[in-house]
Amino acid sequence: MTTNCIQQPKESYKNRIFTCGLVAWPGVKHVSNKDFSPVIEAALKTEGFKETSPEKTILVGFGHDAVMSVAPVVIDAVKNGKIRHFFLVGGCDGAKPGRNYFTEFAEKVPKDCVILTLACGKYRFNKLEFGDIGGIPRLLDVGQCNDAYSAIQIAVALAGAFKCGVNELPLSMILSWYEQKAVCILLTLLHLGIKNIRLGPSLPAFLTPAAINVLVEKFNIMPTKTAEEDLKAILG
Numbered sequence: 372m373t374t375n376c377i378q379q380p381k382e383s384y385k386n387r388i389f390t391c392g393l394v395a396w397p398g399v400k401h402v403s404n405k406d407f408s409p410v411i412e413a414a415l416k417t418e419g420f421k422e423t424s425p426e427k428t429i430l431v432g433f434g435h436d437a438v439m440s441v442a443p444v445v446i447d448a449v450k451n452g453k454i455r456h457f458f459l460v461g462g463c464d465g466a467k468p469g470r471n472y473f474t475e476f477a478e479k480v481p482k483d484c485v486i487l488t489l490a491c492g493k494y495r496f497n498k499l500e501f502g503d504i505g506g507i508p509r510l511l512d513v514g515q516c517n518d519a520y521s522a523i524q525i526a527v528a529l530a531g532a533f534k535c536g537v538n539e540l541p542l543s544m545i546l547s548w549y550e551q552k553a554v555c556i557l558l559t560l561l562h563l564g565i566k567n568i569r570l571g572p573s574l575p576a577f578l579t580p581a582a583i584n585v586l587v588e589k590f591n592i593m594p595t596k597t598a599e600e601d602l603k604a605i606l607g
């Protein structure tokens with residue numbers, strides 16, 4: 372673990388997890404002075420896997436430069452009705468029940484819509500087949516949580532192309548949260564004036580009722596319901 376996102380490790384793997392830099396956990400070995408030999412030793416000691424799962428290739432790399440390099444094709448597809456809506460399904464993953472919402476949501480997104488993914492939550496569903504719309508992959512992975520900037524740039528560029536605000540785009544943000552970094556990204560989106568974000572599987576516990584009221588009134592933030600209900604509400 373190099374920066375954050377650690378949670379209490381189970382005893383079953385505590386001796387195979389390491390921290391370095393700012394992260395530490397009681398009882399977990401900390402790598403200092405860039406001496407990674409304990410990590411290498413632990414890796415060499417493991418048995419490895421008995422079976423190899425079938426090979427699977429996942430297309431990645433749709434940062435804003437890559438997406439905007441094909442902007443005319445994407446914009447045409449929206450204008451001629453081939454792409455109805457974009458969904459940004461982004462945020463953290465976590466162990467709490469209810470996070471299957473995001474897989475269900477991605478599976479239920481209609482075939483004429485594109486899903487942009489961002490950060491760890493996508494690992495639940497990015498191995499599924501989503502196909503393409505006239506050559507444009509239906510699942511475009513923008514990157515990790517640190518690439519949220521890229522997603523914002525795509526949204527801003529699309530808004531520029533359609534001569535409207537980001538909130539008027541056929542784009543909905545469905546975000547999962549878990550980590551303080553994700554909360555910072557949410558605050559950035561709010562600072563940019565992005566509205567109608569759906570947040571789940573639960574709202575951050577530190578949000579007081581008064582803070583939730585502000586978020587609802589000013590930004591129309593909504594907790595996720597079920598995948599069906601949310602899709603119906605968004606697509607009408």
Ligand code: SF4
Nearest residue numbers: 376463490491516550
């Ligand atoms: S998406 Fe969340 S859990 Fe994943 S690396 Fe980023 S902050 Fe950590």
